[in-house]
Amino acid sequence: MIDSLPPLRDVIARHDLRARKALGQNFLLDLNLTARIARAAGDLTQSDVLEVGPGPGGLTRGLLAEGARHVLAIEKDPRCLPALAEIAAAHPGRLTVLQGDALKIDPLAHLNPPIKVVANLPYNVGTELLVRWLTPRDWPPFWESLTLMFQREVAERIVAKPGGKAYGRLALLAQWRCEARIVLTLPPSAFTPPPKVASAVVHLTALPAPRFPADAKVLERVVAAAFNQRRKMLRASLRGLDPQIEARLERLGIPPTARAEEIGLEAFCALARDLT
Structure with a gap:
């Protein structure tokens, strides 16, 4: 147990939170794994954390247990709000939950630098959010690092080197302005429901300036x-x-x-x- 809250399976059963394919949901229920993902983001005690798609709050609990100064969780599915409210009550003043679409919400009004992004991203918006975070108008961006879960195939495209099929636009976009590495790989069985493919966590650290000058x-x-x-x-x-x-x-x-x-x-x- 990483906190005094009930096991996630109990939370999901009590709130009837069956994962919805239409929302790209695959819930990670092992709190030891969510704590490992939180630790992969580095020291959180001096940072605000943006989390997208918290679902029932497994990773949210890991972030708070690892000492995140403040977590802003953006959740599209209103069914998850009661479970997230229970986590907020257990960590007074450290968790803010916004209900809505992360593609349409500006999180910066609710965050103070330094900011880290840590998320088990919904599969259907993961790549689009990553590209947005990698292509702001000004650099350095609002975030110091991104620690994000993707399908393993997408993760491998982010860290790919020249010469292979995985190498392409996503690799160049990420590596032009970031250090990118895969820090954790998870089998389908780690999730409920199990996806058809393995997943991986990528950690990207923003460089102060692009590696090579270019518009x-x-x-x-x-x-x-x-x-x-x-x-x-x-x-x-x-x-x-x-x-x-x-x-x-x-x-x-x-x-x-x-x-x-x-x-x-x-x-x-x-x-x-x-x-x-």
């Missing part, structure tokens, strides 16, 4: 063009950016006959600067 919008345009036609050579996939792209690539030392998955972040950034 964010130009870089995104270059990477999107390259990977939207990843089987084509760069001289073909990038022709829409510049009719003279082959000569430009050669001048930068990037093989025009290479494919997107063979090109590292530094070269993409160099091309983005050259096109700016």
Whole structure:
């Protein structure tokens, strides 16, 4: 037990909280595992924590038990609110729950820096939220780190290196401005109901500045063009950016006959600067 509250299975039964596929819900009931995820985020005692999709509150309890200064939990499913209210009552003043869609709520009015994001993200909005957090208008972002649970396939795309099928836009987006690593892998059996695939927790730490200079919008345009036609050579996939792209690539030392998955972040950034 990480606190004096009842086991999560009892909480779910009492509040009739069957996970809903339409909401991308898979509940993590082992409080030892939720505590491990909370610890993977580092020292929480001096930070506010944003959690998206707390469900019945397993990870929420882990974050509070690990000493988070304050947790803001955003939950779309109103059925979960009574269970979360019980956690808030057990930790006076340390948990705020907002009911609504995390894609539409601005959390910053309820958080004080430094801020960490820790969440078992609903599968149906996880990647969209990650991309939003990685592409703010200004950098550094509002958060110091992201500790997020994804399907393992998505997690592997975030940390992928050039040369493999997993390497693509998500890897470049994450690694341009962050240190990214997988810190925990969980089998389907850890969840209720068990998903069809394994899950993994990725920890991303915001760098003070991008690894290589580039205009964010130009870089995104270059990477999107390259990977939207990843089987084509760069001289073909990038022709829409510049009719003279082959000569430009050669001048930068990037093989025009290479494919997107063979090109590292530094070269993409160099091309983005050259096109700016």
